[in-house]
Amino acid sequence: MKYPILIFFVAVLLILAMWLSMSVGSVNLDPGNLIRSLISSSHQKDDPVRTILIRLRLPRVVLSALAGCALGLSGAAFQGIFRNPLADPYIIGASSGASLGATIATVYGFSLGASASLSAAAFTGSILTVALVFVFARGNEHNPPVVSLLLAGIAVSSFISSLVTFILFLHSEDLYTVFFWLLGSFTSSDYSDVMVLFITTLFGFGFLLLLSYSLDLLSFGDESAASSGVPVGLVRTMTIITATVITASAVSVCGVIAFAGLIAPHISRLFIGPRHSRLFLLSSLVGGLLLVASDIIARTLLYPRELPVGIITSLLGAPFFLYLLYARNGAEQR
Amino acid sequence: MSALTLENFSCGYSSTPVVTHIDMCIPSSRLTVLLGPNGSGKTSLLRGITRILKPLSGTVELDNQNIYNIPLKQFSRRLARVSQSIEVNWPYTVHDFVAMGRYPHRRFFSKLDSHSAEIVDATLKETGLSAFAHRSITRISGGEFQRAKIARALAGEPEVLVLDEPIAHLDLHYQVSIMNELQRICKSGKTVFVSLHDLNFAARYADYVYLLSEGQIAAHGTPDQVIAPDTLSAVFKTPISVHTLEGHIFTMPANP
Numbered sequence: 391m392k393y394p395i396l397i398f399f400v401a402v403l404l405i406l407a408m409w410l411s412m413s414v415g416s417v418n419l420d421p422g423n424l425i426r427s428l429i430s431s432s433h434q435k436d437d438p439v440r441t442i443l444i445r446l447r448l449p450r451v452v453l454s455a456l457a458g459c460a461l462g463l464s465g466a467a468f469q470g471i472f473r474n475p476l477a478d479p480y481i482i483g484a485s486s487g488a489s490l491g492a493t494i495a496t497v498y499g500f501s502l503g504a505s506a507s508l509s510a511a512a513f514t515g516s517i518l519t520v521a522l523v524f525v526f527a528r529g530n531e532h533n534p535p536v537v538s539l540l541l542a543g544i545a546v547s548s549f550i551s552s553l554v555t556f557i558l559f560l561h562s563e564d565l566y567t568v569f570f571w572l573l574g575s576f577t578s579s580d581y582s583d584v585m586v587l588f589i590t591t592l593f594g595f596g597f598l599l600l601l602s603y604s605l606d607l608l609s610f611g612d613e614s615a616a617s618s619g620v621p622v623g624l625v626r627t628m629t630i631i632t633a634t635v636i637t638a639s640a641v642s643v644c645g646v647i648a649f650a651g652l653i654a655p656h657i658s659r660l661f662i663g664p665r666h667s668r669l670f671l672l673s674s675l676v677g678g679l680l681l682v683a684s685d686i687i688a689r690t691l692l693y694p695r696e697l698p699v700g701i702i703t704s705l706l707g708a709p710f711f712l713y714l715l716y717a718r719n720g721a722e723q724r
Numbered sequence: 725m726s727a728l729t730l731e732n733f734s735c736g737y738s739s740t741p742v743v744t745h746i747d748m749c750i751p752s753s754r755l756t757v758l759l760g761p762n763g764s765g766k767t768s769l770l771r772g773i774t775r776i777l778k779p780l781s782g783t784v785e786l787d788n789q790n791i792y793n794i795p796l797k798q799f800s801r802r803l804a805r806v807s808q809s810i811e812v813n814w815p816y817t818v819h820d821f822v823a824m825g826r827y828p829h830r831r832f833f834s835k836l837d838s839h840s841a842e843i844v845d846a847t848l849k850e851t852g853l854s855a856f857a858h859r860s861i862t863r864i865s866g867g868e869f870q871r872a873k874i875a876r877a878l879a880g881e882p883e884v885l886v887l888d889e890p891i892a893h894l895d896l897h898y899q900v901s902i903m904n905e906l907q908r909i910c911k912s913g914k915t916v917f918v919s920l921h922d923l924n925f926a927a928r929y930a931d932y933v934y935l936l937s938e939g940q941i942a943a944h945g946t947p948d949q950v951i952a953p954d955t956l957s958a959v960f961k962t963p964i965s966v967h968t969l970e971g972h973i974f975t976m977p978a979n980p
Contacts, residue, residue, distance in 0.1 A: 473813040607824050611811040617774050618880075619800030619828040664814030 454685040455678040460640035462677020465651030467633035479637040479651035482543030483519040486550040488641040491515020509642040516638035574647035574700030583643040594636040602666035649707030727752035727915040732782035735772035742768040758919040760936030801828040804877035806887040815860035825879030851875040867898030887918040927973040
């Protein structure tokens with residue numbers, strides 16, 4: 391399928407999924423009446439349907455789509471820069487750092503209840519952790535930079551995850567709150583979350599697009615790229631910073647949603663190949679579609695109970711990824 | 725005239741020099757072959773003159789200009805390198821792979837302009853890769869991939885092409901076709917500097933030969949000057965005999 395047609399097709403699917411997502415919930419609304427409710431009743435300020443849509447559903451649906459875009463985008467960027475199909479947005483510690491930030495904010499209470507400062511703490515934790523990984527990776531001259539970053543990322547992540555577990559062990563009364571935050575959810579979404587994520591994702595997308603051609607060359611190794619004139623260190627640093635900020639903004643408002651950022655780039659590559667300039671857009675849209683769809687399932691599967699969306703992405707995403715892995719191995723052996 | 729000039733040049737890895745204090749002149753629009761045993765410093769030398777390894781001493785000049793005084797992008801526009809091994813992580817098409825050779829000519833973010841697109845198509849045609857253009861680089865043979873690497877370097881329209889053992893591990897058909905290709909590139913006015921292991925290919929194709937031994941230049945000159953039994957036997961620490969058949973020089977391991 392031609393690239394523009396494919397993009398159009400996925401974008402239409404995403405909008406349809408968002409529309410469907412708007413109509414399901416504790417009050418099921420007729421999808422056909424959604425637009426009329428949003429627009430025509432502007433003179434009736436206290437129409438309950440309109441209030442539900444504007445105050446609750448719309449920010450949630452938009453946030454789930456944006457978070458998916460953010461994770462799909464940063465997943466593609468991390469896989470590109472690490473030349474590693476197993477890389478995901480959390481590979482060098484963005485998620486464990488966010489967990490630590492969120493845990494500290496929840497447990498030590500300086501932000502109890504206020505979701506804005508919970509996200510601020512998570513965002514800070516996330517960025518600081520990746521910065522720490524950078525510092526450690528820089529000191530190592532024996533491994534190639536990419537390997538150093540991955541190793542430092544694993545070590546720092548597992549250290550920080552243990553720290554989170556340790557804090558929660560001491561304060562088990564907060565276990566439930568933090569545990570659910572870690573699984574990822576869109577329950578506490580409002581428009582300020584949406585705006586922050588929208589801006590970082592949009593700017594991040596722009597930056598990554600500028601770097602996309604260099605990332606194509608970098609996929610053949612640092613040395614090969616350098617001899618084509620790619621400023622390797624600069625491109626690597628810029629990509630990781632951009633992808634980390636995108637990931638951190640997503641994680642800080644919706645928790646650690648598993649698998650979406652790993653799978654979206656793979657699905658996209660199946661259709662349009664590995665070129666990053668195309669991959670970034672398609673992977674964003676696919677990520678958005680995955681999360682909006684997962685959110686619909688999370689809200690309806692055990693209705694009236696709502697599942698954390700991270701459970702759905704893992705339950706559906708992991709088998710799908712295993713299938714891809716299996717199919718790919720089969721293709722290699724042929 | 726020389727395209728590349730090395731003066732008192734040393735390079736290597738964190739103060740362990742591999743190549744020490746050498747002087748070299750690589751003539752322009754000629755095919756110069758770099759010979760030498762394993763570990764003699766061929767790859768380090770090639771990495772040094774392509775700015776991958778910083779020199780520990782001395783200078784490399786491209787047309788009388790120190791290569792470190794040329795902005796990186798401009799340098800890679802003038803000199804292209806085909807390295808021995810590159811990582812292949814994603815299945816780019818041959819066309820996209822070759823198009824990446826246009827990188828030094830591209831602005832920060834721009835589509836492949838029509839001029840570049842024409843050059844990529846022409847290069848694919850010249851190197852006989854048009855038929856594979858839309859196949860994945862993971863699905864072509866080693867010989868075809870080697871050609872694609874050369875095509876990628878050519879797509880950047882460099883003045884100088886540096887290749888590290890481009891015919892290693894290939895069958896005779898591809899060895900000959902790649903060496904013919906390099907000869908053709910030279911005839912079009914470009915300078916080619918290539919490291920080889922095969923003495924017979926060096927004898928057959930080189931305009932000029934440098935023989936490297938333990939990081940030093942053991943001999944240099946035209947093929948019939950360098951490819952001599954005493955020199956080769958000493959450098960390769962193996963008795964080697966040199967023969968002439970129908971006007972061509974060829975070497976063989978001498979009887980022990």
